[in-house]
Amino acid sequence: MAEILGFVGAAIIGISLGLIGGGGSILTVPVLVYILGIDPVMATAYSLFIVGFSSLIGGVSYARKGLVSYKTGIVFAIPAFTAVYLTRLLLIPALPEIWFEINTLEITKSIGIMLIFAILMILASYSMIRKQKLKEVEEKANVSPRFNYPLILVEGIIVGVLTGLVGAGGGFLIIPALVVFAKLPMKMAVGTSLLIIAAKSLLGFIGDIQAGGLIDWQFLLIFSTVAGMGIFIGTFLSTLIDGARLKKAFGWFVLVMGSFVIYKELFI
Numbered sequence: 001m002a003e004i005l006g007f008v009g010a011a012i013i014g015i016s017l018g019l020i021g022g023g024g025s026i027l028t029v030p031v032l033v034y035i036l037g038i039d040p041v042m043a044t045a046y047s048l049f050i051v052g053f054s055s056l057i058g059g060v061s062y063a064r065k066g067l068v069s070y071k072t073g074i075v076f077a078i079p080a081f082t083a084v085y086l087t088r089l090l091l092i093p094a095l096p097e098i099w100f101e102i103n104t105l106e107i108t109k110s111i112g113i114m115l116i117f118a119i120l121m122i123l124a125s126y127s128m129i130r131k132q133k134l135k136e137v138e139e140k141a142n143v144s145p146r147f148n149y150p151l152i153l154v155e156g157i158i159v160g161v162l163t164g165l166v167g168a169g170g171g172f173l174i175i176p177a178l179v180v181f182a183k184l185p186m187k188m189a190v191g192t193s194l195l196i197i198a199a200k201s202l203l204g205f206i207g208d209i210q211a212g213g214l215i216d217w218q219f220l221l222i223f224s225t226v227a228g229m230g231i232f233i234g235t236f237l238s239t240l241i242d243g244a245r246l247k248k249a250f251g252w253f254v255l256v257m258g259s260f261v262i263y264k265e266l267f268i
Contacts, residue, residue, distance in 0.1 A: 025171075
């Protein structure tokens with residue numbers, strides 16, 4: 001039963017990605033951990049592959065339409081690649097099993113990773129609930145430097161470390177950076193971010209393999225395929241449903257989920 005619910009969750013992840021163009025991947029780790037009972041550390045590894053695979057499908061679609069800036073993608077991706085790869089290969093295995101204890105509360109590696117992930121969920125939900133209009137984002141871009149390499153490099157490192165820690169794509173951080181610092185039009189920023197997310201997530205997953213992680217390839221490929229099929233369904237539904245309103249509603253759902261994860265890990 002849990003496995004069936006897990007694959008239903010995979011379909012929902014894909015459909016939400018197709019419908020709203022991002023954010024759905026933030027549900028991957030909760031589905032893997034709370035429905036399928038996978039250890040959080042392994043769940044973040046699986047999430048890297050699932051998110052990378054799903055983003056690659058979307059990114060290729062944008063690339064075919066000419067909506068990818070490869071130059072900007074490379075500048076952002078190099079530090080992100082390096083950070084996510086080293087995080088999975090070196091940092092995650094080096095983290096202690098017990099981080100700290102406060103009276104009867106013990107924060108283990110698994111709990112700590114889920115708490116960091118929950119905070120990221122809440123930040124992502126805020127970006128969806130308070131989504132800026134394209135005009136407002138473009139106004140910010142107009143007062144910024146033409147192409148701010150240092151800030152793009154720094155944000156690439158930050159996003160890479162976060163991706164490596166919790167297995168999330170970080171599109172809600174990447175897209176604004178590409179618009180404001182790299183002066184990309186919104187649609188091109190979305191397309192570029194999808195390929196960045198795909199490449200850095202899959203490279204991080206390779207770091208897991210090299211670190212000795214035991215991967216259930218049959219499960220992972222089936223789950224990813226279901227999510228990929230969901231993307232095509234969501235893309236079709238996006239022509240029938242108002243994506244902006246749906247994204248705001250989805251943001252509230254992610255906020256509730258993030259709050260639940262914190263409560264679950266600390267108090268249950």
